[in-house]
Amino acid sequence: MQFLKPLCLCAALSVAGVSHADDASSDALALARMVADRAANEGRVGTMHFQLTSSSKRVREREALMLHSDIGVTERIAIYFTEPTVIEETAFLSFNHTSREDENWLYLPATERVRRLPAGDRGDYFLGTDLTYGDIKDNFKFSLDDWQFELGEPAQYKGALMPVLKGTARNPEIGIEMGYASFQAKIDEASGFPIWIEYTDTDGEPLKQIEILMIEPVGDAPTAIHFTAENLQTGHHTEVRFSDMRHVPDLDDSVFDPEVLAYGVPDVD
């Protein structure tokens, strides 16, 4: 029976290897889940200030009212632009459903109609910023349905050692839809936010860096209120800052009614 010993040892080593891989994978998944399950407000409202800077340092600015609500099965985001005049009254609404396809609408004053948008456009860029529609909807979370996760080596970020989460699009189609093939992110375990993210494009080339500069509690939930996104291929840069961000737990459903986008900026207490 001696000949069985090496076989048993090999089998034991093999199982141990699988076990380590499984552990790493489950640790990565646990980290991704911690980010995905980060506490969210039932409702919050704030003024968004966008500063868009081109590689030639030409600056454009935008201001919008953002309303966000998470009611479990559907996360709703409405953005009503108030400045500058050229995009004033433009409004975007997104329903991010957990159990069915997402829905998006856009109101452009020039067309005078609320237009239903294709739901698969999450890799398209949002109104000239360096954020995609998907970035806006994902709210610094990585969908467990879209990514395969692994852990990277912990890395320093502003003097603190942080775990690194890596993700690869589950298949090329999802990657094309998102506009990303992979990412790596430094995770702030205290807040549950990926504080620094770098994405690659669908060819695997570095595409974009997102960095969260300030997190503040809004209601019971930590919220990113200042962040930047830089396109590494074009040098274009977007800075987003929130002001007057507040917890509004009982946001009226009408502010998330697609037809009401055409009414203009709603008044919210």
Next chain:
Amino acid sequence: MFAHGLETDQANQSYVQLKPKVTARWNRNWRAALSLRAEAAFDNTGLGSIDTFDEISRPLELGRDGRVEIEEATLSWRRRATRVTLGKQTFAWGVLDGLQVTDRFDAVRRREAVFTEQRPERLSKWGVRAEFDFAGTRMDMAAAIDGTADQLAVPGDAFSVSASRFRAGLPDNAPTPDLTTDISNDPTLGVRATRRFGESDASILLIHGPDTEPVFRPDGIGAALTYDTRTLVGATWQRSAGARVWRVETAMVFDQPVNLNTLPLGTDTRQRWLGGVGLDWDLRDGVFLNAQLGFDHIEGDNLVRPNTDVISTVKLQKSFANQTWLASTEILSSLSDGDGTFRPALSWQIDDRRRVQAGADLVWGDREGVFGQFKDASRVWFKTDWTL
């Protein structure tokens, strides 16, 4: 805006517009808006008909080539999903782009035919509108007391109609009779009910009021353009499915006023069917496709137009450099007449205040066709916008 004719070697449109707008909000529920359109034309290119406007909406004429028009003058009250709007306003219904199936409440500025940036270019009317939710259904009710009909290019302008189908059957080389315009005093009434079903929206609607397309009637030694009342019922449906959105519209006009090929300027009412299907498709690399197919069928014999028109539109666009550049190309064609237009354009948003655009409108086909009649109006154009 400046457009240079390719066939005539003359300016075919040349104008400057100022569009001041002020809005005021108070008491969280109330909003008032006033928007004007002041414009001046150059090179004798004209600003379109003025007698197709109701007197209460008619632009103020400043000499032969200047006008000031109220585009919007509204007072609105809103609370949650309810809004009531009084004043001069537009009523944009329908889900297709430029193919007017159910989108027939508003009058349309057609002085540049279909060669505008937005299609249709709506004319506002004085009226009242109420929008509210009722038992999970979105209701939109409108009444306009303003008989304004479509604005047309006047004879001699680049886009004045010449096809006999739009001239009561008179051929292009026949002298145009002395024309008067008889605006209707009847109100336009409309109601639309919309409901969401998962990823779909569906609506049904009814419009009753003066048609915006005229029929010619004998008037002494000339003819009068009259806008008879008709009733339209219609339905729309749209659904998002991944990278695509499908849109469908259909409508029936029970009593469409029409001209007949009988002398003198015979008229009748016929049943009219309209329909269309559209597709928005978000292609790879930010390329956007919009394709539409529509039909317009009027029953019966002896019409001055074909019984059936089939129109297709295909638009491709792509933006670059964080949406500061936009390239687009559009083909509108009549599959039934074999004519059409090709419209490439390039737009540069220099900053938040300045935009420049350039493009061409190239027309082909028979001069009796919906598009081919504008064959001589093929042009290249340049436009700049400046927002203060």
